[in-house]
Amino acid sequence: MQNIGRIIKSERIKQNMKQKVLAEDICSTSYLSKIENGNKSPSPEVLNDLIARLQINLNYFSQENEEQIMANLYENYKSIVLTRNEQAAKDKVNHYMNFEIRFDEPKNFYYYNLYLFRLFLVSKQPLDEIEHFLTAFYAMEENLDNRQSFIYNVNANIYHFRKSNYIKALSYLESSINLLPSIQLEDWERADYYYILALNYYSLNQNLNALNYAKKSSAIYESLGYFARSVDCKTLIAATYIQNGHYASAEQILEDTSLFCHQHQLQQFESLLSQNMGFIFALQGHAKKAITFYKKSYNAKTEPLSILITIHSIIKEYSKLNQEDYVRKWCEKGLDLIKENELTDTTTTYLYHFEIFKMKHQLIPFEEKLIANAIDHFQRINDIKNVQKYAILLGNLLYEHHEYKKAASYFQRSTEAMYQLKYINKWEDLT
Template sequence: MQNIGRIIKSERIKQNMKQKVLAEDICSTSYLSKIENGNKSPSPEVMNGLIERLQLDLNYFSEENEEQIMDNLYENYKSIVLTRNEQAAKEKVNHYMNFEIRFDEPKNFYYYNLYLFRLFLVSKQPLNEIEHFLTAFYAMEENLDERQSFIYNVNANIYHFRKSNYIKALSYLESSINLLPNIQLEDWERADYYYTLALNYYSLNQNLNALNYAKKSSAIYESLGYFARSVDCKTLIAATFIQNGHYASAEQILEDTSLFCHRHQLHQFDSLLSQNMGFIFALQGHAKKAITYYKKSYKAKTEPNSILITIHSIIKEYSKLKQEDYVRIWCEKGLDLIKENELTTSTTTYLYHFEIFKMKHQLISFDEKLIANAIDHFQKINDIKNVQKYAILLGDILYEHHEYKKAASYFQRSTEAMYQLKYINKWEDLT
């Protein structure tokens, strides 16, 4: 138990209760003062009386001292960041949220909440349930030391990255670059930072920076024996080459990574590597070969949201081949999977994808409102690529129906999305 005297004193002050009032009929005021100052341990009778009068529930207080709490939390934080274990993160969040901790050291208060912030992010809690961390740290940012500021910047980056605010997210990481020479970081923390930085640069098409930091991160993780995290970096390197159009290099990296995974028995990456290999062939126009890899990925997956990604990929390739029967079959597979699971933002996304592909291939009637709603949905979640994609589609269909004014408005919307994707505001900046 934390110092019971400190808890009693804190609660008494919080309730605006004088020592004399609390001690009445339980113990002397001087005895209470000694308990509160840690000079005396209360007898069971006295402790029960004080707890009852204060209406304290000691289940909300930790049985460890402050330093033990911080040591244990740091080890949990480190383990969960390195394993990316969403379920373990949820369990630890629930554990630490189930009791109240009173800190003597302000630095421990900051670290405690910074570590919890990251655990909330790993556990994939809804962002609106995490926002209070961001708001609180923003208000007291000037009180943080440089190491705490570094951790805060990584957390804030992940938060904004999940909202697809990539430029804002990157600003937090780049502000930490100047902190690196001044703070002591463990190697795994540096690798985590480099990977996060690489992911941000990749999302903004800054591919040289992405490659540089992904390679740095991979080398550190591999030297430490965190092979799964090194695979994350290797697949990001492959994705960066894909984004650059260097498909042969990307294919070679994925093949080497597959051997690396086999050597270290990392079979959990089989579906991801097959998915990425399928994407390479899809981009090169080899739809049938892409489908082969996508189906291999599909068979290896168990998590519903991940399965939906692969189903969507398969549908796109059958659509290119104009094989309507297979488009229908795989759309129905996806829709059935959505029905079996709770409807969330991610599954809503695929609901629109599958219904629109059925519509495109005239498997269901044209529904202008459905596509318009899809465009609004993607705008809301900041998925600008799909805003552009479906605005073009709806514009084309409306044009074919001779609804030229409506078509023009959606072509305009697709142009605005294209500007946003290129991070430009003016026509003159187009090259």
């Protein structure tokens, strides 16, 4: 079996086992290293002992035609990346995890795991269940060719982006820019890369780069007929204009995108476009107009977690208007939605939002610990904007209660969060 060394290495890394541990009482570590790198074929006795320790069942490995499996996997990979269909990704992950392949071609071994890595990411699996892919490829990175390295960097970027580690995520993409001239990418792959790059630049407030790559991606997707993906790019362009304070340009983009969606029968984007339009008016201080668009978005949504986003947006606008009755009403809507759909374990963020807004408007008694716990929660999930927001609120509330020392500590924490948002460490670097 030509690929047995790679199978052993991959399984060992997945199990977080050191070479020394696997080789103990079976062979030397250097001998195992040669087996894993394909420089030595193990004797039958050594092979049996290694697979027994790793608990590998070689009958579990698929006997199907290797090239046919790879062709099918690539088509599934392409389709799922382009549709971003989480359920389809989960189904295919389950399918491919039910067997392994005895790869005869080393390149197929790497591509197989790279494609599977991306499917795991699209399926929104918990990151701790995906980490073994990152660990394994980090160990094997020197064996990858340029195209494989490119795909690995994209996957690693998405992984770290989901952890809100935007600077580290971007470093993987930028290292791939130098690979582009040396590899052949299909147009859809290039569009996918440009969109992910634009999203990273947007998250780091690098708006010119974000606009440049979002426009490039949109043009490619539109020329290929992937109109839904083009809408994603157009929405990101609007968000970038919003971030820059160019509200009129953002509004025009969203209006044009709405017409584009109508032309191509993409009704699924109605709620997203209304949400973004509401955000534009919210930032300009037009709370009533913002609420109108947010309610339009709310009425178009069916997915509970997405509905919670809009409920939170509506609450913020009623809070600005000091309309306590509506703040109470929409907070209760959000809390009821969480209970009805048994979402408590996955919506800690919104539980905090709704309870804190009720507290802010004195609909429930002031509870310092609740807001402090919320700040710690947002720090853990690296949501620094909400760390700053609620640290300021708690500082103000403590000040009103004459708890001046505690108030000062939270104002300091809000300042530290502001530094983190600006990606600076020193006062001198403030501009």
